[in-house]
Amino acid sequence: MKIKVLGSSAGGGFPQWNCNCPNCDGVRRGTLKATRRTQSSIAVSANGEDWLLVNASPDLLAQIAATPELQPARRIRDSGIAAVLVMDAQIDHVTGLLMLRERDTPLPLYTTDAVWQDLRTSFPVGPILSHYCGVDHRSIALDGTPITHAALPGVQIGVLPLLSKAPPYSPHREAPERGDNIGLVITSQQSGKRVFYAPGLGAIEPHVLAAMRSADLLLVDGTLWTGHEMIRLGLSKKSAADMGHLPQSGPGGMIEVLDSLGTRTVRKVLIHINNTNPILVEDGPERSVLSEHGIEVASDGMTFEL
Structure with missing residues:
Protein backbone atom coordinates (compact mmCIF):
# COMPACT_ATOMS: atom_id res chain seq x y z
CA MET A 1 0.00 0.00 0.00
CA LYS A 2 1.24 3.46 -0.93
CA ILE A 3 0.33 6.79 0.65
CA LYS A 4 1.29 9.93 -1.25
CA VAL A 5 1.10 13.41 0.30
CA LEU A 6 -0.20 15.67 -2.44
CA GLY A 7 -0.53 18.73 -0.22
CA SER A 8 0.65 19.32 3.34
CA SER A 9 -0.52 22.87 4.14
CA ALA A 10 -3.66 24.10 5.82
CA GLY A 11 -6.17 26.24 3.91
CA GLY A 12 -4.52 29.03 1.92
CA GLY A 13 -1.31 27.11 1.27
CA PHE A 14 2.20 28.32 2.11
CA PRO A 15 2.89 31.10 1.47
CA GLN A 16 -0.70 32.26 1.65
CA TRP A 17 -1.50 34.62 -1.22
CA ASN A 18 -2.31 37.69 0.91
CA CYS A 19 -0.24 37.02 4.03
CA ASN A 20 2.93 38.80 5.11
CA CYS A 21 3.47 37.04 8.41
CA PRO A 22 7.13 36.27 9.18
CA ASN A 23 6.83 32.82 7.55
CA CYS A 24 5.16 33.92 4.31
CA ASP A 25 7.30 37.03 3.93
CA GLY A 26 10.48 35.08 4.65
CA VAL A 27 9.82 32.29 2.17
CA ARG A 28 8.98 34.82 -0.57
CA ARG A 29 12.15 36.80 0.05
CA GLY A 30 14.30 33.69 0.36
CA THR A 31 15.45 34.74 3.84
CA LEU A 32 13.82 31.77 5.55
CA LYS A 33 14.75 28.11 5.25
CA ALA A 34 11.29 26.80 4.43
CA THR A 35 9.53 24.90 1.64
CA ARG A 36 6.41 26.00 -0.22
CA ARG A 37 3.36 23.80 0.28
CA THR A 38 -0.03 23.26 -1.34
CA GLN A 39 -3.28 22.61 0.52
CA SER A 40 -3.88 19.36 2.37
CA SER A 41 -4.63 16.13 0.49
CA ILE A 42 -3.31 12.58 0.25
CA ALA A 43 -3.75 9.73 -2.24
CA VAL A 44 -3.87 6.00 -1.43
CA SER A 45 -3.07 3.11 -3.78
CA ALA A 46 -2.70 -0.65 -3.65
CA ASN A 47 -0.91 -0.98 -7.01
CA GLY A 48 0.67 2.44 -7.66
CA GLU A 49 -1.64 3.07 -10.64
CA ASP A 50 -5.19 3.38 -9.27
CA TRP A 51 -5.64 5.90 -6.47
CA LEU A 52 -8.21 7.02 -3.92
CA LEU A 53 -7.96 10.79 -3.55
CA VAL A 54 -8.58 11.78 0.07
CA ASN A 55 -9.75 15.41 0.10
CA ALA A 56 -9.72 17.50 -3.07
CA SER A 57 -7.93 20.76 -2.45
CA PRO A 58 -8.14 23.96 -4.51
CA ASP A 59 -4.56 23.15 -5.59
CA LEU A 60 -5.56 19.80 -7.11
CA LEU A 61 -4.51 20.54 -10.70
CA ALA A 62 -1.03 21.59 -9.59
CA GLN A 63 -0.82 18.50 -7.39
CA ILE A 64 -1.79 16.23 -10.29
CA ALA A 65 0.83 17.91 -12.49
CA ALA A 66 3.46 17.28 -9.80
CA THR A 67 2.47 13.62 -9.38
CA PRO A 68 3.09 11.51 -12.53
CA GLU A 69 1.47 8.48 -10.84
CA LEU A 70 -1.91 10.18 -11.13
CA GLN A 71 -1.72 10.19 -14.95
CA PRO A 72 -1.08 6.61 -16.14
CA ALA A 73 -2.06 7.58 -19.75
CA ARG A 74 -3.77 4.26 -20.56
CA ARG A 75 -6.15 5.90 -23.07
CA ILE A 76 -6.84 9.23 -24.75
CA ARG A 77 -8.49 10.60 -21.60
CA ASP A 78 -7.38 8.98 -18.37
CA SER A 79 -6.66 9.56 -14.69
CA GLY A 80 -5.24 7.49 -11.89
CA ILE A 81 -7.91 8.95 -9.59
CA ALA A 82 -10.42 6.10 -9.28
CA ALA A 83 -12.54 7.73 -6.55
CA VAL A 84 -12.54 10.57 -4.05
CA LEU A 85 -13.24 10.59 -0.31
CA VAL A 86 -13.72 13.89 1.51
CA MET A 87 -13.43 14.01 5.29
CA ASP A 88 -15.39 17.23 5.81
CA ALA A 89 -17.03 19.97 3.75
CA GLN A 90 -14.35 22.63 4.26
CA ILE A 91 -13.44 24.73 1.21
CA ASP A 92 -9.81 23.57 1.28
CA HIS A 93 -10.92 19.92 1.10
CA VAL A 94 -13.74 20.02 -1.48
CA THR A 95 -13.15 22.84 -3.99
CA GLY A 96 -10.89 20.61 -6.09
CA LEU A 97 -13.88 18.39 -6.89
CA LEU A 98 -14.89 21.02 -9.45
CA MET A 99 -11.58 20.48 -11.26
CA LEU A 100 -12.59 16.88 -12.01
CA ARG A 101 -15.68 17.88 -13.98
CA GLU A 102 -14.25 16.68 -17.34
CA ARG A 103 -14.60 13.02 -16.37
CA ASP A 104 -16.59 10.96 -18.85
CA THR A 105 -18.31 8.98 -16.08
CA PRO A 106 -19.89 10.12 -12.79
CA LEU A 107 -17.31 10.81 -10.09
CA PRO A 108 -17.37 8.19 -7.29
CA LEU A 109 -17.49 10.33 -4.17
CA TYR A 110 -17.47 9.06 -0.57
CA THR A 111 -18.83 11.39 2.13
CA THR A 112 -20.77 11.14 5.37
CA ASP A 113 -24.42 12.15 5.25
CA ALA A 114 -23.66 15.36 7.16
CA VAL A 115 -20.99 16.39 4.63
CA TRP A 116 -23.15 15.44 1.65
CA GLN A 117 -25.92 17.67 3.02
CA ASP A 118 -23.51 20.63 2.94
CA LEU A 119 -22.24 19.71 -0.54
CA ARG A 120 -25.79 19.69 -1.89
CA THR A 121 -26.98 22.91 -0.24
CA SER A 122 -24.62 25.39 1.47
CA PHE A 123 -21.67 24.69 -0.87
CA PRO A 124 -23.46 22.97 -3.77
CA VAL A 125 -20.66 21.06 -5.43
CA GLY A 126 -22.97 18.10 -6.05
CA PRO A 127 -25.60 20.04 -8.03
CA ILE A 128 -22.90 21.90 -9.98
CA LEU A 129 -21.18 18.65 -11.03
CA SER A 130 -24.54 17.23 -12.10
CA HIS A 131 -24.27 19.56 -15.11
CA TYR A 132 -20.89 18.07 -16.03
CA CYS A 133 -19.69 14.55 -15.18
CA GLY A 134 -22.19 13.91 -12.40
CA VAL A 135 -21.56 12.37 -8.98
CA ASP A 136 -21.85 8.73 -7.94
CA HIS A 137 -22.37 9.46 -4.25
CA ARG A 138 -21.45 6.73 -1.78
CA SER A 139 -22.49 7.31 1.80
CA ILE A 140 -19.91 6.65 4.51
CA ALA A 141 -21.43 4.64 7.36
CA LEU A 142 -20.54 5.62 10.91
CA ASP A 143 -21.32 2.21 12.39
CA GLY A 144 -17.83 0.76 12.01
CA THR A 145 -18.36 -0.72 8.53
CA PRO A 146 -15.08 -0.28 6.62
CA ILE A 147 -14.91 1.25 3.15
CA THR A 148 -13.55 -0.87 0.30
CA HIS A 149 -13.19 -0.04 -3.38
CA ALA A 150 -12.52 -2.34 -6.33
CA ALA A 151 -9.57 -0.19 -7.46
CA LEU A 152 -7.87 -0.66 -4.08
CA PRO A 153 -7.78 -4.44 -3.56
CA GLY A 154 -6.59 -5.44 -0.11
CA VAL A 155 -7.11 -1.97 1.36
CA GLN A 156 -9.74 -1.28 4.01
CA ILE A 157 -10.64 2.15 5.34
CA GLY A 158 -12.13 2.47 8.80
CA VAL A 159 -13.96 5.67 9.72
CA LEU A 160 -13.90 7.48 13.08
CA PRO A 161 -16.24 10.42 13.83
CA LEU A 162 -14.25 13.32 15.29
CA LEU A 163 -15.13 16.31 17.43
CA SER A 164 -14.48 19.32 15.25
CA LYS A 165 -16.25 22.15 13.43
CA ALA A 166 -18.41 22.11 10.30
CA PRO A 167 -17.58 24.90 7.80
CA PRO A 168 -18.76 28.47 8.53
CA TYR A 169 -21.40 28.13 5.77
CA SER A 170 -22.84 24.92 7.23
CA PRO A 171 -26.23 25.15 9.00
CA HIS A 172 -24.74 23.03 11.77
CA ARG A 173 -21.58 25.10 12.31
CA GLU A 174 -22.59 25.84 15.91
CA ALA A 175 -24.61 22.64 16.38
CA PRO A 176 -22.19 19.91 15.30
CA GLU A 177 -23.53 16.72 13.78
CA ARG A 178 -21.90 13.29 13.91
CA GLY A 179 -19.98 12.97 10.67
CA ASP A 180 -19.12 16.66 10.15
CA ASN A 181 -15.49 15.59 10.37
CA ILE A 182 -13.93 12.15 10.35
CA GLY A 183 -10.59 10.44 10.81
CA LEU A 184 -9.49 7.43 8.79
CA VAL A 185 -7.72 4.18 9.66
CA ILE A 186 -6.32 2.86 6.38
CA THR A 187 -5.22 -0.78 6.57
CA SER A 188 -3.20 -2.90 4.15
CA GLN A 189 -4.55 -6.41 4.50
CA GLN A 190 -1.40 -7.76 2.84
CA SER A 191 1.08 -6.28 5.33
CA GLY A 192 -1.28 -5.68 8.25
CA LYS A 193 0.07 -2.12 8.54
CA ARG A 194 -2.22 0.74 9.51
CA VAL A 195 -2.27 4.49 8.85
CA PHE A 196 -4.26 6.92 10.99
CA TYR A 197 -5.08 10.10 9.07
CA ALA A 198 -6.71 13.11 10.72
CA PRO A 199 -5.74 16.55 9.33
CA GLY A 200 -8.40 18.20 11.49
CA LEU A 201 -8.35 16.97 15.08
CA GLY A 202 -9.92 19.09 17.78
CA ALA A 203 -9.98 16.64 20.69
CA ILE A 204 -8.43 13.29 21.58
CA GLU A 205 -11.40 11.07 22.39
CA PRO A 206 -10.85 7.51 23.68
CA HIS A 207 -11.63 5.88 20.31
CA VAL A 208 -9.22 8.29 18.60
CA LEU A 209 -6.44 7.51 21.07
CA ALA A 210 -7.02 3.77 20.56
CA ALA A 211 -6.73 4.20 16.78
CA MET A 212 -3.53 6.20 17.17
CA ARG A 213 -2.03 3.56 19.44
CA SER A 214 -2.69 0.80 16.91
CA ALA A 215 -1.28 2.66 13.88
CA ASP A 216 2.12 2.22 12.23
CA LEU A 217 1.97 5.67 10.60
CA LEU A 218 0.26 8.75 12.02
CA LEU A 219 -0.61 11.66 9.73
CA VAL A 220 -2.20 14.07 12.18
CA ASP A 221 -3.26 17.67 12.67
CA GLY A 222 -0.26 20.01 12.57
CA THR A 223 -2.20 23.23 11.98
CA LEU A 224 -0.98 25.50 14.78
CA TRP A 225 1.93 25.52 17.22
CA THR A 226 0.06 27.37 20.00
CA GLY A 227 -3.59 27.81 20.82
CA HIS A 228 -3.52 31.60 20.29
CA GLU A 229 -1.02 31.79 17.41
CA MET A 230 -3.36 33.54 14.97
CA ILE A 231 -4.61 35.96 17.64
CA ARG A 232 -1.06 36.89 18.69
CA LEU A 233 -0.12 37.70 15.10
CA GLY A 234 -3.24 39.83 14.65
CA LEU A 235 -4.54 37.57 11.87
CA SER A 236 -7.67 36.22 13.55
CA LYS A 237 -9.83 36.50 16.63
CA LYS A 238 -10.16 32.72 16.82
CA VAL A 266 5.44 4.27 14.90
CA ARG A 267 6.12 7.05 12.43
CA LYS A 268 4.63 10.34 13.62
CA VAL A 269 4.05 13.01 10.96
CA LEU A 270 2.27 16.37 11.26
CA ILE A 271 0.18 17.46 8.26
CA HIS A 272 -2.23 20.34 7.45
CA ILE A 273 0.26 22.97 8.62
CA ASN A 274 -0.90 26.57 8.77
CA ASN A 275 1.24 29.24 7.11
CA THR A 276 1.82 30.91 10.51
CA ASN A 277 3.18 27.78 12.21
CA PRO A 278 6.88 28.16 13.14
CA ILE A 279 7.50 24.44 12.50
CA LEU A 280 7.67 25.42 8.81
CA VAL A 281 11.07 26.97 9.52
CA GLU A 282 13.37 24.02 8.93
CA ASP A 283 16.22 25.28 11.12
CA GLY A 284 14.00 26.90 13.78
CA PRO A 285 13.76 25.95 17.47
CA GLU A 286 10.24 24.54 17.13
CA ARG A 287 11.39 22.10 14.45
CA SER A 288 14.20 21.04 16.80
CA VAL A 289 11.66 20.36 19.54
CA LEU A 290 9.71 18.10 17.17
CA SER A 291 12.88 16.22 16.22
CA GLU A 292 13.65 15.62 19.90
CA HIS A 293 10.24 13.98 20.22
CA GLY A 294 10.62 11.89 17.05
CA ILE A 295 7.99 13.88 15.14
CA GLU A 296 8.28 14.72 11.44
CA VAL A 297 6.71 17.49 9.35
CA ALA A 298 4.94 16.46 6.14
CA SER A 299 5.91 18.02 2.82
CA ASP A 300 4.31 17.83 -0.61
CA GLY A 301 5.37 14.71 -2.50
CA MET A 302 6.24 12.70 0.61
CA THR A 303 5.57 8.99 -0.01
CA PHE A 304 5.05 6.11 2.42
CA GLU A 305 4.92 2.39 1.65
CA LEU A 306 3.35 0.02 4.16
Whole structure:
Protein backbone atom coordinates (compact mmCIF):
# COMPACT_ATOMS: atom_id res chain seq x y z
CA MET A 1 0.00 0.00 0.00
CA LYS A 2 1.24 3.46 -0.93
CA ILE A 3 0.33 6.79 0.65
CA LYS A 4 1.29 9.93 -1.25
CA VAL A 5 1.10 13.41 0.30
CA LEU A 6 -0.20 15.67 -2.44
CA GLY A 7 -0.53 18.73 -0.22
CA SER A 8 0.65 19.32 3.34
CA SER A 9 -0.52 22.87 4.14
CA ALA A 10 -3.66 24.10 5.82
CA GLY A 11 -6.17 26.24 3.91
CA GLY A 12 -4.52 29.03 1.92
CA GLY A 13 -1.31 27.11 1.27
CA PHE A 14 2.20 28.32 2.11
CA PRO A 15 2.89 31.10 1.47
CA GLN A 16 -0.70 32.26 1.65
CA TRP A 17 -1.50 34.62 -1.22
CA ASN A 18 -2.31 37.69 0.91
CA CYS A 19 -0.24 37.02 4.03
CA ASN A 20 2.93 38.80 5.11
CA CYS A 21 3.47 37.04 8.41
CA PRO A 22 7.13 36.27 9.18
CA ASN A 23 6.83 32.82 7.55
CA CYS A 24 5.16 33.92 4.31
CA ASP A 25 7.30 37.03 3.93
CA GLY A 26 10.48 35.08 4.65
CA VAL A 27 9.82 32.29 2.17
CA ARG A 28 8.98 34.82 -0.57
CA ARG A 29 12.15 36.80 0.05
CA GLY A 30 14.30 33.69 0.36
CA THR A 31 15.45 34.74 3.84
CA LEU A 32 13.82 31.77 5.55
CA LYS A 33 14.75 28.11 5.25
CA ALA A 34 11.29 26.80 4.43
CA THR A 35 9.53 24.90 1.64
CA ARG A 36 6.41 26.00 -0.22
CA ARG A 37 3.36 23.80 0.28
CA THR A 38 -0.03 23.26 -1.34
CA GLN A 39 -3.28 22.61 0.52
CA SER A 40 -3.88 19.36 2.37
CA SER A 41 -4.63 16.13 0.49
CA ILE A 42 -3.31 12.58 0.25
CA ALA A 43 -3.75 9.73 -2.24
CA VAL A 44 -3.87 6.00 -1.43
CA SER A 45 -3.07 3.11 -3.78
CA ALA A 46 -2.70 -0.65 -3.65
CA ASN A 47 -0.91 -0.98 -7.01
CA GLY A 48 0.67 2.44 -7.66
CA GLU A 49 -1.64 3.07 -10.64
CA ASP A 50 -5.19 3.38 -9.27
CA TRP A 51 -5.64 5.90 -6.47
CA LEU A 52 -8.21 7.02 -3.92
CA LEU A 53 -7.96 10.79 -3.55
CA VAL A 54 -8.58 11.78 0.07
CA ASN A 55 -9.75 15.41 0.10
CA ALA A 56 -9.72 17.50 -3.07
CA SER A 57 -7.93 20.76 -2.45
CA PRO A 58 -8.14 23.96 -4.51
CA ASP A 59 -4.56 23.15 -5.59
CA LEU A 60 -5.56 19.80 -7.11
CA LEU A 61 -4.51 20.54 -10.70
CA ALA A 62 -1.03 21.59 -9.59
CA GLN A 63 -0.82 18.50 -7.39
CA ILE A 64 -1.79 16.23 -10.29
CA ALA A 65 0.83 17.91 -12.49
CA ALA A 66 3.46 17.28 -9.80
CA THR A 67 2.47 13.62 -9.38
CA PRO A 68 3.09 11.51 -12.53
CA GLU A 69 1.47 8.48 -10.84
CA LEU A 70 -1.91 10.18 -11.13
CA GLN A 71 -1.72 10.19 -14.95
CA PRO A 72 -1.08 6.61 -16.14
CA ALA A 73 -2.06 7.58 -19.75
CA ARG A 74 -3.77 4.26 -20.56
CA ARG A 75 -6.15 5.90 -23.07
CA ILE A 76 -6.84 9.23 -24.75
CA ARG A 77 -8.49 10.60 -21.60
CA ASP A 78 -7.38 8.98 -18.37
CA SER A 79 -6.66 9.56 -14.69
CA GLY A 80 -5.24 7.49 -11.89
CA ILE A 81 -7.91 8.95 -9.59
CA ALA A 82 -10.42 6.10 -9.28
CA ALA A 83 -12.54 7.73 -6.55
CA VAL A 84 -12.54 10.57 -4.05
CA LEU A 85 -13.24 10.59 -0.31
CA VAL A 86 -13.72 13.89 1.51
CA MET A 87 -13.43 14.01 5.29
CA ASP A 88 -15.39 17.23 5.81
CA ALA A 89 -17.03 19.97 3.75
CA GLN A 90 -14.35 22.63 4.26
CA ILE A 91 -13.44 24.73 1.21
CA ASP A 92 -9.81 23.57 1.28
CA HIS A 93 -10.92 19.92 1.10
CA VAL A 94 -13.74 20.02 -1.48
CA THR A 95 -13.15 22.84 -3.99
CA GLY A 96 -10.89 20.61 -6.09
CA LEU A 97 -13.88 18.39 -6.89
CA LEU A 98 -14.89 21.02 -9.45
CA MET A 99 -11.58 20.48 -11.26
CA LEU A 100 -12.59 16.88 -12.01
CA ARG A 101 -15.68 17.88 -13.98
CA GLU A 102 -14.25 16.68 -17.34
CA ARG A 103 -14.60 13.02 -16.37
CA ASP A 104 -16.59 10.96 -18.85
CA THR A 105 -18.31 8.98 -16.08
CA PRO A 106 -19.89 10.12 -12.79
CA LEU A 107 -17.31 10.81 -10.09
CA PRO A 108 -17.37 8.19 -7.29
CA LEU A 109 -17.49 10.33 -4.17
CA TYR A 110 -17.47 9.06 -0.57
CA THR A 111 -18.83 11.39 2.13
CA THR A 112 -20.77 11.14 5.37
CA ASP A 113 -24.42 12.15 5.25
CA ALA A 114 -23.66 15.36 7.16
CA VAL A 115 -20.99 16.39 4.63
CA TRP A 116 -23.15 15.44 1.65
CA GLN A 117 -25.92 17.67 3.02
CA ASP A 118 -23.51 20.63 2.94
CA LEU A 119 -22.24 19.71 -0.54
CA ARG A 120 -25.79 19.69 -1.89
CA THR A 121 -26.98 22.91 -0.24
CA SER A 122 -24.62 25.39 1.47
CA PHE A 123 -21.67 24.69 -0.87
CA PRO A 124 -23.46 22.97 -3.77
CA VAL A 125 -20.66 21.06 -5.43
CA GLY A 126 -22.97 18.10 -6.05
CA PRO A 127 -25.60 20.04 -8.03
CA ILE A 128 -22.90 21.90 -9.98
CA LEU A 129 -21.18 18.65 -11.03
CA SER A 130 -24.54 17.23 -12.10
CA HIS A 131 -24.27 19.56 -15.11
CA TYR A 132 -20.89 18.07 -16.03
CA CYS A 133 -19.69 14.55 -15.18
CA GLY A 134 -22.19 13.91 -12.40
CA VAL A 135 -21.56 12.37 -8.98
CA ASP A 136 -21.85 8.73 -7.94
CA HIS A 137 -22.37 9.46 -4.25
CA ARG A 138 -21.45 6.73 -1.78
CA SER A 139 -22.49 7.31 1.80
CA ILE A 140 -19.91 6.65 4.51
CA ALA A 141 -21.43 4.64 7.36
CA LEU A 142 -20.54 5.62 10.91
CA ASP A 143 -21.32 2.21 12.39
CA GLY A 144 -17.83 0.76 12.01
CA THR A 145 -18.36 -0.72 8.53
CA PRO A 146 -15.08 -0.28 6.62
CA ILE A 147 -14.91 1.25 3.15
CA THR A 148 -13.55 -0.87 0.30
CA HIS A 149 -13.19 -0.04 -3.38
CA ALA A 150 -12.52 -2.34 -6.33
CA ALA A 151 -9.57 -0.19 -7.46
CA LEU A 152 -7.87 -0.66 -4.08
CA PRO A 153 -7.78 -4.44 -3.56
CA GLY A 154 -6.59 -5.44 -0.11
CA VAL A 155 -7.11 -1.97 1.36
CA GLN A 156 -9.74 -1.28 4.01
CA ILE A 157 -10.64 2.15 5.34
CA GLY A 158 -12.13 2.47 8.80
CA VAL A 159 -13.96 5.67 9.72
CA LEU A 160 -13.90 7.48 13.08
CA PRO A 161 -16.24 10.42 13.83
CA LEU A 162 -14.25 13.32 15.29
CA LEU A 163 -15.13 16.31 17.43
CA SER A 164 -14.48 19.32 15.25
CA LYS A 165 -16.25 22.15 13.43
CA ALA A 166 -18.41 22.11 10.30
CA PRO A 167 -17.58 24.90 7.80
CA PRO A 168 -18.76 28.47 8.53
CA TYR A 169 -21.40 28.13 5.77
CA SER A 170 -22.84 24.92 7.23
CA PRO A 171 -26.23 25.15 9.00
CA HIS A 172 -24.74 23.03 11.77
CA ARG A 173 -21.58 25.10 12.31
CA GLU A 174 -22.59 25.84 15.91
CA ALA A 175 -24.61 22.64 16.38
CA PRO A 176 -22.19 19.91 15.30
CA GLU A 177 -23.53 16.72 13.78
CA ARG A 178 -21.90 13.29 13.91
CA GLY A 179 -19.98 12.97 10.67
CA ASP A 180 -19.12 16.66 10.15
CA ASN A 181 -15.49 15.59 10.37
CA ILE A 182 -13.93 12.15 10.35
CA GLY A 183 -10.59 10.44 10.81
CA LEU A 184 -9.49 7.43 8.79
CA VAL A 185 -7.72 4.18 9.66
CA ILE A 186 -6.32 2.86 6.38
CA THR A 187 -5.22 -0.78 6.57
CA SER A 188 -3.20 -2.90 4.15
CA GLN A 189 -4.55 -6.41 4.50
CA GLN A 190 -1.40 -7.76 2.84
CA SER A 191 1.08 -6.28 5.33
CA GLY A 192 -1.28 -5.68 8.25
CA LYS A 193 0.07 -2.12 8.54
CA ARG A 194 -2.22 0.74 9.51
CA VAL A 195 -2.27 4.49 8.85
CA PHE A 196 -4.26 6.92 10.99
CA TYR A 197 -5.08 10.10 9.07
CA ALA A 198 -6.71 13.11 10.72
CA PRO A 199 -5.74 16.55 9.33
CA GLY A 200 -8.40 18.20 11.49
CA LEU A 201 -8.35 16.97 15.08
CA GLY A 202 -9.92 19.09 17.78
CA ALA A 203 -9.98 16.64 20.69
CA ILE A 204 -8.43 13.29 21.58
CA GLU A 205 -11.40 11.07 22.39
CA PRO A 206 -10.85 7.51 23.68
CA HIS A 207 -11.63 5.88 20.31
CA VAL A 208 -9.22 8.29 18.60
CA LEU A 209 -6.44 7.51 21.07
CA ALA A 210 -7.02 3.77 20.56
CA ALA A 211 -6.73 4.20 16.78
CA MET A 212 -3.53 6.20 17.17
CA ARG A 213 -2.03 3.56 19.44
CA SER A 214 -2.69 0.80 16.91
CA ALA A 215 -1.28 2.66 13.88
CA ASP A 216 2.12 2.22 12.23
CA LEU A 217 1.97 5.67 10.60
CA LEU A 218 0.26 8.75 12.02
CA LEU A 219 -0.61 11.66 9.73
CA VAL A 220 -2.20 14.07 12.18
CA ASP A 221 -3.26 17.67 12.67
CA GLY A 222 -0.26 20.01 12.57
CA THR A 223 -2.20 23.23 11.98
CA LEU A 224 -0.98 25.50 14.78
CA TRP A 225 1.93 25.52 17.22
CA THR A 226 0.06 27.37 20.00
CA GLY A 227 -3.59 27.81 20.82
CA HIS A 228 -3.52 31.60 20.29
CA GLU A 229 -1.02 31.79 17.41
CA MET A 230 -3.36 33.54 14.97
CA ILE A 231 -4.61 35.96 17.64
CA ARG A 232 -1.06 36.89 18.69
CA LEU A 233 -0.12 37.70 15.10
CA GLY A 234 -3.24 39.83 14.65
CA LEU A 235 -4.54 37.57 11.87
CA SER A 236 -7.67 36.22 13.55
CA LYS A 237 -9.83 36.50 16.63
CA LYS A 238 -10.16 32.72 16.82
CA SER A 239 -8.11 30.29 18.86
CA ALA A 240 -7.05 26.85 17.64
CA ALA A 241 -9.92 25.34 19.64
CA ASP A 242 -12.39 27.75 18.03
CA MET A 243 -11.27 26.44 14.63
CA GLY A 244 -11.41 22.78 15.69
CA HIS A 245 -7.68 22.12 15.93
CA LEU A 246 -5.42 20.83 18.69
CA PRO A 247 -2.18 22.88 18.94
CA GLN A 248 1.14 21.09 19.07
CA SER A 249 2.69 22.72 22.15
CA GLY A 250 1.49 23.12 25.72
CA PRO A 251 -0.38 20.83 28.13
CA GLY A 252 -2.64 18.42 26.28
CA GLY A 253 -1.13 19.45 22.94
CA MET A 254 -0.26 17.12 20.08
CA ILE A 255 3.34 16.63 21.19
CA GLU A 256 2.16 15.46 24.60
CA VAL A 257 -0.42 13.16 22.99
CA LEU A 258 2.14 11.61 20.64
CA ASP A 259 4.60 11.14 23.50
CA SER A 260 1.92 9.23 25.41
CA LEU A 261 1.72 6.52 22.75
CA GLY A 262 4.69 4.69 24.27
CA THR A 263 7.85 3.23 22.82
CA ARG A 264 6.30 1.08 20.07
CA THR A 265 7.81 1.91 16.70
CA VAL A 266 5.44 4.27 14.90
CA ARG A 267 6.12 7.05 12.43
CA LYS A 268 4.63 10.34 13.62
CA VAL A 269 4.05 13.01 10.96
CA LEU A 270 2.27 16.37 11.26
CA ILE A 271 0.18 17.46 8.26
CA HIS A 272 -2.23 20.34 7.45
CA ILE A 273 0.26 22.97 8.62
CA ASN A 274 -0.90 26.57 8.77
CA ASN A 275 1.24 29.24 7.11
CA THR A 276 1.82 30.91 10.51
CA ASN A 277 3.18 27.78 12.21
CA PRO A 278 6.88 28.16 13.14
CA ILE A 279 7.50 24.44 12.50
CA LEU A 280 7.67 25.42 8.81
CA VAL A 281 11.07 26.97 9.52
CA GLU A 282 13.37 24.02 8.93
CA ASP A 283 16.22 25.28 11.12
CA GLY A 284 14.00 26.90 13.78
CA PRO A 285 13.76 25.95 17.47
CA GLU A 286 10.24 24.54 17.13
CA ARG A 287 11.39 22.10 14.45
CA SER A 288 14.20 21.04 16.80
CA VAL A 289 11.66 20.36 19.54
CA LEU A 290 9.71 18.10 17.17
CA SER A 291 12.88 16.22 16.22
CA GLU A 292 13.65 15.62 19.90
CA HIS A 293 10.24 13.98 20.22
CA GLY A 294 10.62 11.89 17.05
CA ILE A 295 7.99 13.88 15.14
CA GLU A 296 8.28 14.72 11.44
CA VAL A 297 6.71 17.49 9.35
CA ALA A 298 4.94 16.46 6.14
CA SER A 299 5.91 18.02 2.82
CA ASP A 300 4.31 17.83 -0.61
CA GLY A 301 5.37 14.71 -2.50
CA MET A 302 6.24 12.70 0.61
CA THR A 303 5.57 8.99 -0.01
CA PHE A 304 5.05 6.11 2.42
CA GLU A 305 4.92 2.39 1.65
CA LEU A 306 3.35 0.02 4.16
